Amino acid sequence: MENIKNDVLKEIENINDTKTLYDLRVKYLGKKGIISELLANLGKLSIEEKKKQGPIINSLKQEVTKIFDEKNKEIELNILNEKLKNEKIDISLPSTKIANGAPNILEKLIEEVEELLMSMGYDVVDGPEIEEDKFNFEMLNIPKGHPARDAQDTFYIEGEEILLRSQTSPVQVRTMLANKGEKPIRMICPGKTYRRDDDDATHSHQFNQIEGLLVDKDISLSDLKGTIDVIVKKLFGQDISTRFRPSYYQFTEPSVEVDISCFNCKGKGCNICKNTGWITVAGAGIVHPNVLKMGGYDPSIWSGFAFGFGAERLAMLKYGINDLRVFYNTDLRELNTFDRKDVE
Numbered sequence: 275m276e277n278i279k280n281d282v283l284k285e286i287e288n289i290n291d292t293k294t295l296y297d298l299r300v301k302y303l304g305k306k307g308i309i310s311e312l313l314a315n316l317g318k319l320s321i322e323e324k325k326k327q328g329p330i331i332n333s334l335k336q337e338v339t340k341i342f343d344e345k346n347k348e349i350e351l352n353i354l355n356e357k358l359k360n361e362k363i364d365i366s367l368p369s370t371k372i373a374n375g376a377p378n379i380l381e382k383l384i385e386e387v388e389e390l391l392m393s394m395g396y397d398v399v400d401g402p403e404i405e406e407d408k409f410n411f412e413m414l415n416i417p418k419g420h421p422a423r424d425a426q427d428t429f430y431i432e433g434e435e436i437l438l439r440s441q442t443s444p445v446q447v448r449t450m451l452a453n454k455g456e457k458p459i460r461m462i463c464p465g466k467t468y469r470r471d472d473d474d475a476t477h478s479h480q481f482n483q484i485e486g487l488l489v490d491k492d493i494s495l496s497d498l499k500g501t502i503d504v505i506v507k508k509l510f511g512q513d514i515s516t517r518f519r520p521s522y523y524q525f526t527e528p529s530v531e532v533d534i535s536c537f538n539c540k541g542k543g544c545n546i547c548k549n550t551g552w553i554t555v556a557g558a559g560i561v562h563p564n565v566l567k568m569g570g571y572d573p574s575i576w577s578g579f580a581f582g583f584g585a586e587r588l589a590m591l592k593y594g595i596n597d598l599r600v601f602y603n604t605d606l607r608e609l610n611t612f613d614r615k616d617v618e
């Protein structure tokens with residue numbers, strides 16, 4: 275008995291993994307193990323012998339079990355300590371640098387215009403990007419077959435009636451109809467528009483416009499000019515001035531092209547303003563009586579102005595970007611090339 279115990283102690287001494295320990299445990303204590311065999315053989319002995327041997331073998335079994343249990347604990351503790359040592363975190367190491375995110379500058383610009391106009395009592399409204407011909411053209415005074423349609427090479431979806439809106443102006447009509455010719459309107463609608471353009475640095479088949487519409491009583495071109503002036507000064511600086519050039523849109527009369535004085539050269543002439551000292555940023559005008567009428571507003575009572583900015587164009591000017599595709603790019607290396615501090 276003493277030998278068995280010594281054998282166990284000797285064999286167990288250099289074990290330092292649980293698998294080998296388990297195998298050794300089976301050798302002694304398993305069903306067919308050395309000690310189990312001894313116990314099984316008790317049956318063959320006389321009662322006297324059994325009484326003598328039984329307690330001895332049992333106490334051997336207990337002792338050996340204890341030896342194994344303790345060794346097991348010791349190994350597990352060693353493994354744990356080893357693991358703790360290896361996985362130790364050095365809290366004094368500098369952390370991994372995580373790049374700061376920043377809002378997309380196009381979104382940022384749109385938000386800036388929204389906030390400004392909301393402070394002037396405008397509602398920000400939405401309209402569908404899949405639009406009816408009726409709203410995108412007809413009710414804006416552009417009937418079928420009108421040559422002005424050619425200028426907006428439109429994506430038609432179903433026949434001639436359903437299309438991807440080529441401008442945000444249909445939202446003017448929708449807003450007028452929703453207000454039933456009864457209430458004054460102040461709304462802006464920033465949103466995506468689509469045209470069959472080949473994509474290059476200054477064209478995209480998808481771009482954003484910021485539409486504005488005001489309908490009230492006794493509205494004149496000077497109200498429009500004042501409003502545009504406030505927007506432009508907010509975006510480009512207080513020293514920027516605005517000028518209107520006569521233009522033609524079917525849904526406004528008179529129509530104007532909005533130019534701002536060049537923020538870069540202050541009018542001296544540079545490559546941004548193509549040496550003219552002025553940059554065109556929007557189309558605008560006094561809402562055409564036909565459009566008011568089709569929108570349910572009596573033009574003998576109501577008048578209004580409307581404007582449409584190209585959002586990408588504004589952002590390109592404001593942030594000095596010369597390739598429109600940058601806005602739709604997710605490459606941070608490129609997005610970080612313009613000064614994003616300004617937009618955080």
Ligand code: DAH
Pocket residue numbers: 440441442443485486523525526556557558559579580581582583
């Ligand atoms: N919808 C015009 C375009 O896409 C821009 C525009 C011009 C909008 C004059 C207006 C406006 O609201 O009054 O070219």
